[in-house]
Amino acid sequence: MTAATTDEGAAVPVTIRDVARASGVHISTVSRTFSAPHLVNPETRVRVLACAEDLGYRPNRAARALITGRTHNIGLIIADIANPFFPPLIKAAESQARHRDYHVFVADTNEDPTAEEELVHALAKQVDGVLLCSPRMSNSLIEQLSREVPLVVVNRQVTGLPCVLMDVGQGARAAIEHLVGLGHDRIALLGGPRSSWTNREMRRAAATAARAGGAELTMLGPNAPTETGGSAVAEQVRRSGVSAVLAYNDLMAIGLIEGLDALGVRVPQEVSVVGVDDIALSRLTRPKLTTVATPTAAAGRTAVDMLLQQDTESPRGARGLGAGTALGVRRTTAQVMLQTDLVIRDSTGPGPHARPARPLAASRGPDPHCPAGPGTTTAATGDAIASKYCNGGSQLRVDVAR
Amino acid sequence: MTAATTDEGAAVPVTIRDVARASGVHISTVSRTFSAPHLVNPETRVRVLACAEDLGYRPNRAARALITGRTHNIGLIIADIANPFFPPLIKAAESQARHRDYHVFVADTNEDPTAEEELVHALAKQVDGVLLCSPRMSNSLIEQLSREVPLVVVNRQVTGLPCVLMDVGQGARAAIEHLVGLGHDRIALLGGPRSSWTNREMRRAAATAARAGGAELTMLGPNAPTETGGSAVAEQVRRSGVSAVLAYNDLMAIGLIEGLDALGVRVPQEVSVVGVDDIALSRLTRPKLTTVATPTAAAGRTAVDMLLQQDTESPRGARGLGAGTALGVRRTTAQVMLQTDLVIRDSTGPGPHARPARPLAASRGPDPHCPAGPGTTTAATGDAIASKYCNGGSQLRVDVAR
DNA sequence: GGTGATCCTGCAAAGGTTTGCAGTGAAGTA
DNA sequence: TACTTCACTGCAAACCTTTGCAGGATCACC
Secondary structure (H helix, E strand, O other), X not given: OOOOEOOOOOEOOOOHHHHHHHHOOOHHHHHHHHHOHHHXXXXXXXXXXXXXXXXXXXXXXXXXXXXXXXXXXEEEEEOOOOOOOHHHHHHHHHHHHHHOOOEEEEEEOOOOHHHHHHHHHHHHOOOOOEEEEOOOOOHHHHHHHOOOOOEEEEOOOOOOOOEEEEOHHHHHHHHHHHHHHOOOOEEEEEOOOOOOHHHHHHHHHHHHHHHHHOOEEEEEOOOOOOHHHHHOOHHHHHHHOOOEEEEOOHHHHHHHHHHHHHOOOOOOOOOEEEEEEOOHHHHOOOOOOXXXXXXXXXXXXXXXXXXXXXXXXXXXXXXOOOOOOOOOOOOOOEEEEEOOEEEEXXXXXXXXXXXXXXXXXXXXXXXXXXXXXHHHOOOOOOOOOOEEOOOOOOOEEEEEOO | OOOOEOOOOOEOOOOHHHHHHHHOOOHHHHHHHHHOHXXXXXXXXXXXXXXXXXXXXXXXXXXXXXXXXXXXXXEEEEOOOOOOOHHHHHHHHHHHHHHOOOEEEEEEOOOOHHHHHHHHHHHHOOOOOEEEEOOOOOHHHHHHHOOOOOEEEEOOOOOOOOEEEEOHHHHHHHHXXXXXXXXXXXXXXXXXOOOOHHHHHHHHHHHHXXXXXXXXXXXXXOOOOOHHHHHOOHHHHHHHOOOEEEEOOHHHHHHHHHHHHHOOOOOOOOOEEEEEEOOHHHHOOOOOOEEEEOOHHHHHHHHHHHHHHHHHHOOOOOOOOOOOOOOOOOOOOEEEEEOOEEEEOOOOOOOOOOOOXXXXXXXXXXOOOOOOOHHHOOOOOOOOOOEEOXXXXXXXXXXXXX
């Protein structure tokens, strides 16, 4: 408001120097007023702050970054923003970062590993750390890049690096058990991208669970993790003769349901379908999707916390230590596993070997993921009652490596 | 790869100085090699580039920004990333910006005007310009902020500022005409946020179109632009006795359909519903949503182009001109209006006064918004054939003010 | 050989901030 | 009183890059 402007309205940048002049102190005192207030006399401080406020002074972060080596920015590298899995993660990460006075660069790689690498390089000098979400590049490349800039990896396990993982293994197991419990003994796993860690975990856990439950598991894929990727295999699913499908994610599950519908195969009457992610959309389709809910927002928050924690511990470019000395630079390598929940809705139903009317073991009640909406209304439509399978809320299991 | 690292792997920042030493030239020559290659001897240039490559040198953008006054960053302020309307816009904007060697800060305001203002302030020094998407703050505040940093406004008309608008007026008119043509003469407009420019435009255009078509238009709202906001008014819609509803956006339309379904009201048999935005989701619900498609990605690209264009024209902090002199600072105030398209799917059907079997005036064919997918398969399910109402593609109508 | 033009390169200041060090004055202690 | 301690402030270097200016070398031309 009171910031000086020229006639034409262009803002005149007001610097620490202007504030110093106005308040009659040296620029270093102004600097300290903002970055180390306890070092300046309370009276001086209020005077400086008043002048700064009056002139509309705001610290130049670029200049600050130049000397401190900290930008107070973080980077967020995302495979595909348009995939509804990511926005809640971005939103949570951005919010958490801002709480800690950090800003967030967001970059979209279109699932392209090369773009991922370039972006890390491009961002490295501008940020204090990077969140790599569902990366598609190799582990060794990730390790290598982590030497250039602190990294936290989401949805991928890289030894020696801090990771935030969602326990899709547990989720896949719960899903298979749910299907087996419903009387399905021929199940397909609709795989996602080959380079996806989640994909590998799901395959492994689903295979084990199917074996334990005496069911036969058919692996399909890899496929694009999109609606189209799901609908494209509808025909294959029908031919395979399975009565249930666990899909890599909700988008594929929804696409598959569309595809089956086009072939005249009814879900869940003829084929049961389970997705993964519990994107908002999965409550809005018909039938509403049974899915493994992943704690996306929590993952975003946690990843930011881990990044900023390790960041605090390892200031780069500090002046006191000889530049580049590894002294005191110890990076966190904690790996956090977030729990998943099976949310049972309407896309799964009794299989060929269903036993009559055995109640589910799980707790019952309205879908906790959809409070107060008509999304899970049941009586009128005869839908199955939504329930959670395992545990009440998302908890952390933390392993600290090395 | 060959960048120097310490034993423990921490990266040693390599500067222009290191490259200069390695290649035996002065730092200014190295600088010119990157920022003004034509000024340096080809032989020298290749030598410097080789050394830079070898050492893994990357220019420090903060330092560069400090002296040039250009950060090569832009800010993107979004009301709600989780609203599926925005991700395609973000994606397009980020991609376009990156093509021009700019990076993008993304910030989410949670529909909070105060947060918008704070974010503009916070970002101002770090970016060369800001995209304000569907802002909720007042026009006068926006104008004031535009003096601090170049702004391009999306989905809001602010005189004197560059704006990217979607012609929702045209869209609303087309929707009303479509409904009237189907025999509906009592229609409700389900309004969105009061401070939304889109909302005002829709109201105005819908009212005019309804009058022209001899239909009665009931205004409902304001409501939250979410699924919940839509489902909350289902009861009100039923009581009002209308046979068709035009909703502020797809989320509300989908929520409304859910809500009506819960009340036992069938769509489109008893009530027709039209949304706005054509989010990906609108093709996946049952019934598939008739909606006004807004060119979201084009808006993102256009907005970035406009911002960078005006940015090129008005270098800030240039050294040659006296700092802050408005000389040469002439900002674009072009306002671009992007055309919208009515996409007819399955949530609209004949009204109480339908004339029998009059073919629609529009072109027919598969939904151009959903190529090659089973999303609009028709024969098996008996769905209406999807078609576009007005024009073939999104075109620009450009007015250059002042 | 002298003059001027052209091409390339080096010099040094500048941009806004932080921070180790030193200096000041006042208060506390012996 | 002399000495130490303390709280506060100023000084100046440093971070990395860009860029106006000037100097040096080379060449062409008269």
